[in-house]
Amino acid sequence: MSRFTKPLAGFDAGPLYAILAYGTWGLLPIYWKFFSQVQPVEVLSHRILWSALFLCSLLWLQGRQAEFRAVWQPQKLRALLLTALLLAFNWGLYIYGVNTDRVIETSLGYFINPLVSVLLGLLFLKEQLNRSQQMAVALAAVGVGYFIWQFGAVPWIALALAVSFAFYGLLRKVTQVAPMAGLAVETLLITPLSIAILAYGSSTGTGHWSQSWRLNLLFIGCGVITSMPLLWFNNAAKRLKLATLGFFQYMAPSIQLGLGVFLYREPFTQTHLITFACIWAALVLYTAASLRQQQLASS
Secondary structure, eight states: OOTTTOOOTTSOHHHHHHHHHHHHHHHHHHHHGGGTTSOHHHHHHHHHHHHHHHHHHHHHHTTOHHHHHTTOSHHHHHHHHHHHHHHHHHHHHHHHHHHTTOHHHHHHHHHHHHHHHHHHHHHHSOOOOOHHHHHHHHHHHHHHHHHHHHHTSOOHHHHHHHHHHHHHHHHHHHSOSOHHHHHHHHHHHHHHHHHHHHHHHHHHTOOOTTSOHHHHHHHHHHHHHHHHHHHHHHHHHHHSOHHHHHHHTTHHHHHHHHIIIIISOOOOOHHHHHHHHHHHHHHHHHHHHHHHHHHHHHO
């Protein structure tokens, strides 16, 4: 286990991993805005390539080759190929949303995601919610429904981000692979396609690699800024109920929402306010119910 992911002795590391992951994700729009003049598919390709190189190097330096090789089994590879495709779709769509000035809509997507995570936990993992937690989920659903009703259109970016990452979280929770090795294999499985896209851009002159040392460093940095929060997320997913993990995610879109409104000056209407107020109230209700449930279980 790496020094980046090793829990403290006697300390429940699940919540800490979740906070690290979602806090970092909340600030990611700032990083992706540096690529506003680059096509999202090119940024995504660099993100995949450098993440694969960073993770594989980290595993090699830590002498964890056996852990890496253990992942290369047909059943595990099939599952990881699916999660890799979900992850690539989610990454690319998020970059597109941020760089088309839809940071608020992307934040809505990650507010919706816990609803989908809760539903998947109920359907596939048989996780149970008490009455207060059910009311919290219903309240958040009302907020999302109000948003759709007022605008008269489905926020497809938000919904696609929510569903893709919820299924990614579910599949990674039930796939028995070490978090870092699994993520390394995920990125490796789709690296050939990324290299092909980057090679095409280089041959046609449409790519941006080598245009400036600053941009090259930003491309390389995609590996670190992408891999570390995902490692923290995968470790949190192994330690927390899927429903609980889902509600930690409100931290990330809250930060994203603040960036969209105050830093990037995107429109924030009364409809946005009512929608987010419902979701925040749901978070408070769910958290309070979960804490009461834990106290009763420990008494």
